Structures are given as structure tokens and as C-alpha cells.
Amino acid sequence: MQVEQSKVKYNFEYDNKVKVCFIGAGGHSFRNIYPTFQYAPVDLAAICDVNAERAAAYARQFGAKAHYTDYREMLQKEKPDAVFIVTSYHPDGRVQATDIALEALRAGVHVWMEKPTASSVHEVQQLIQASRESGRFAMSGLKKVFFPAIAKAKEIISSPEFGTPSSIYVRYPQSMPEFSERSDLRKLTSLLDHVYHPGAIINYLMGKIGTMSYEREPFNGGSVTNMRFLNGAIGTLHLTAGISGSSPLERLEVVGNGANVVVENGVKLTYYRNANRPAYGRSASYLVDDEVAPLHWEPEYSLGQLYNKNIFYLGYVPEVLHFCESILAGQPPQKGTLEESLEIAKLFEAYRTTPEGTKAVINEG
Ligand SMILES: NC(=O)c1ccc[n+]([C@@H]2O[C@H](COP(=O)([O-])OP(=O)(O)OC[C@H]3O[C@@H](n4cnc5c(N)ncnc54)[C@H](O)[C@@H]3O)[C@@H](O)[C@H]2O)c1
Secondary structure (H helix, E strand, C coil), X not given: CCCCCCCCCCHHHCXXXXXXXXXXXXXHHHHXXXXXXXXXXXXXXXXXXXXXXXHHHHHHHHCCCEEECCHHHHHHHHCCCEEEECCCXXXXXXXXXXXXXXXXXXXXXXXXXXXXXCCCHHHHHHHHHHHHHHCCCEEECCHHHHCHHHHHHHHHHCCHHHCCCCEEEEEECCCCCCHHHCCCHHHHHHHHHHHHHHHHHHHHHHCCEEEEEEEECCCCCCEEEEEEXXXXXXXXXXXXXXXXXXXXXXXXXXXXXXXXXXXXXXXEEEEECCCCCCCCCCCCCCCCXXXXXXXXXXXXXXXXXXXXXXXXXXXXXXXXXXXXXXXHHCCCCCCCCHHHHHHHHHHHHHHHHCCCCCCEECCCC
């Protein structure tokens, strides 16, 4: 479903709903995930957190009939169709949700889990195998590919008029510790937590990375990574550690053939359609014909519209809807897949194991 183009249903308007349990009553889920259920076919049966008070408070707040401190007991008693997992990190830096998701899949429950899906390629492969063996779906919260602006950019770059997407630039503020520290997963929590965001955009728009190399600056830990995609296109990931706290975080540009598309700050989308540059030295106006003029979209922030809520324009409702609709249709999710997470985990591992200035092979051509 193209949520940005269709009418959104409210939870109580659905006839068929997915019976759901939720593991994790933390900050992010309170702000951004439980609230999406207002607009999705979700019947929230129970909530679990090791903190009993929070589990009870969230159950009351979001309308679950039961709450638990032991997720195994919850899954056994409630027998949900699907479980949402929004937990945190083990003391060794591994992702708590990875282990819980494996167990849930093996118990025959569909899984929606927040990113990061896992801290290694091997762990994502284990999830893929468990999903195949159990016939249950697992999807990660790769919200960036559900941003209306990013989904529209994908539609634009896939159109014949755009030409072959030839290069991409992605900016995201993220620091990376120096190479000698990267064998210790505990020092990489921030990178692991965030690499899934730009990584998801890169994979979604350009496909698999073939090779990459990067340079890192020692002042903030910022870096610039150059990538060659398997399809021959090239890209740059600029991890802009050191930017101001008052600055927008992200910028994206994809270049085609005579056309390019830019997404600023996650919401402002400009499509520079294929147009000739006005005659050099002789053009009094920069305004090209209407038929080829740039197209620009940005939200208005005046009306009490759904699209003005961050749970819509940051992709949270669209991703949860996609998961629920996939389950109800008996079809595996097409976005936020474990295969996408696998490609991001490969990039993360390349940063862990590749010194600056050296070329890493992510996928053989
Ligand atoms: N996509 C996004 O925009 C976004 C934004 C923020 C955070 N996140 C992700 O969300 C996740 C959670 O972040 P947070 O800030 O809410 O963390 P948090 O620490 O506030 O919440 C995690 C909760 O999980 C509970 N928990 C952990 N293990 C459990 C277990 N075995 N059983 C039951 N409960 C358990 C903890 O008690 C805690 O209440 C992280 O994976 C983070 O990367 C995503």
C-alpha cells in the first residue's frame, strides 16, 4: 500500500487485525512505535518489559489487556500472530532484539524488530534461516525507506525519464571511533545504532555495494566513504560528525542522465527534470519551460493532518502498516527485509575490519 497516496484507516475501522504482543517499554517505542497502532490493523494483546511498572503503565496507556516481565511466558500464553521487539543492547554491545527475534521466529511468530537488526552478518544470516525454516516473516524498522520523500525519490529514479541512476550522495551525522577501537563492539554502539539509517537508503536506491573505501578525520571521527555499486554506479557517504546541533541532519542527491533528485532534511524533495541549460552568455532568464521545470514538494505545517505527524513523514506508520498488511495477505514484506539488513551489516563489518584508505570488497561482482 502506498500510504502517502491512499486514505489512512483508523485502527477501529479495520475488520481484520493482527494479534500482536510487544516486547520493550522504552523511550523510542513510547514516542514512535506504539502510537502507530492508531493507524494500523493491530490488536495489541500484551506488553512485556523487564521493568514491571513500565510494562503495566504502557499496557494501560496503549490499551493492551495484559502485561508481563517474561517474554517467553507472554508468547506462550498469548499465542500472538506477531511480536514487535523494541529493546536495547547487551553489555557486550550485541543487539538484544536479535536473540529475541530468533526465539520468536522459531516459536512460529512473525517478527517486527527495530533496527539495528543485528551486530554481524552471521547473526542476520541466522535470522534469515530461522525465518525460512519457520515460514514466518521478519522485518526491521528501516524507517528511511518508508519516508514518503525517499519512497518518492525511488519512484523518480526508477522512471525511464530519469535515466540510469549513476551516482548518489548521502549525508548523515555520525562519528566513528578510530580503527584500533573497532574490534570492541561496545565502542561501536552509536555507529551500529545509526549505520542502518543511511545504509538502508543507499541499498534501497542503488542496490548492492561492490567495493568501498573511506577516509576518516581525527577531530570528530567524521568520514567520507566512496562506493562502487555492483551495477557500476558510484556513491559517497558523508558521515558528518561535528555538525551543529541546530543543523538539519540529512541530505540526499541521486544523479541520473540529464536529471537529478535532491531530498533535504528528510522532507523537502526537488526533482530537477531533464532540461537544457538556458543558452550560455545569452539567456536573460533562468526560468526553463514549465514542461521541464523542477518539481518541488514540502509539507505544510498548518493543518492538523496525518502527514504532519512525525510518525507519518518519518516512515513509522508506513513501515508498521506494511508489516501488518504483509501478514494479513500472507506475503513476505517487500521493504525492511532481512536481505536489506544483511547488506547494511556487511557495510558495518567492513568499517570494523578495513583500515582507512584500503579497498574492501562488500559483494563480489
Ligand atoms: N528508528 C528510529 O528512529 C529509532 C529511534 C530511537 C531508537 N531506536 C531503536 O529502538 C530501540 C530501543 O531504543 P530506546 O531508546 O527505546 O531504548 P530503551 O532502553 O529506552 O528501551 C528498551 C526497553 O527494552 C526493555 N527490555 C530489554 N530487554 C528486554 C527483555 N529481554 N524483555 C523485556 N524487555 C526488555 C528495557 O527494559 C527497556 O525498557 C533501539 O534498538 C534503538 O536503536 C530507533
